[in-house]
Amino acid sequence: MFESAIKPGRSPLEGEILLVLVPLPRLRGDFLEGPEGVLSEEERVRARAIHHPASKGHFIATRSALRHVLGGCLGVDPKSLAWSYNDKGKPRLWGSAENKGWVFNVSHSGDHALMAIARDLKIGVDIEKVRPRKALEPLAKAILTPQEASRWPLGGEELRTASLVATWASKEAFLKATGHGIAGGLKSVAIRPGFDGFERVPPSEGSPDLWQLHLEALNDYRWALAYYGPRHRIVGGRFDLFDDASFHG
């Protein structure tokens, strides 16, 4: 799904969701100050406050890529985009972009970011790297409902970890679509066997049958997309910051 670069300016058509995978490069910390940087003042302040160099670079790269891709979709200058946030920190487009129904959600893990863009849709995306976990059982207890736990595959540590991470990503994608985030409760939502949609969602979020779940493996990552409404066509592509002519980090 992510083999080819997305065409500059590619927008999701009616009934489509555009998914964009962004390999996160290591960035020079000083590029923030350069004239070509597209981040807002608020984002620069936030980036400067991140001490861990890799996390700082990933934040900068993700926001820069988001601005370039969304700017292309909407046909506007990436610098002109503005966000507002709900009380749990979910960003959404502000101003005329919001009025036109444009929505997005972003996730990052390891050295990848994934963004989903659509129109008039409640949408959430999550990507998680599968890596060995010291405390797998306690993590499973925090994530899985009793029914899900009974279906958690027996077998090697690797298989169990991958299955748990897939469930985690699916639930987080849902909680990000609702905007509640983790505060919404990982056990407030249950995944159908085979990741075939949602078995249970909080009553305030409508019927579980109207929620769509798309889960995929990407090397040692698992990513999930959740949205509310009829099934959409998912169109994927890559965006590489340093291939973009308008970006000179």
Ligand SMILES: CC(C)(COP(=O)(O)OP(=O)(O)OC[C@H]1O[C@@H](n2cnc3c(N)ncnc32)[C@H](O)[C@@H]1OP(=O)(O)O)[C@@H](O)C(=O)NCCC(=O)NCCS
């Ligand atoms: C959102 C949340 C699920 C992210 O989990 P994560 O796996 O660590 O992070 P991801 O990489 O998947 O997603 C992070 C992105 O999701 C978006 N996001 C943040 N809060 C969100 C929310 N409540 N719902 C949906 N998306 C959210 C942002 O774009 C964020 O990117 P940024 O950090 O570059 O701004 C988790 O951090 C959370 O629940 N946060 C809410 C905390 C809260 O309640 N804050 C209240 C005060 S603001």
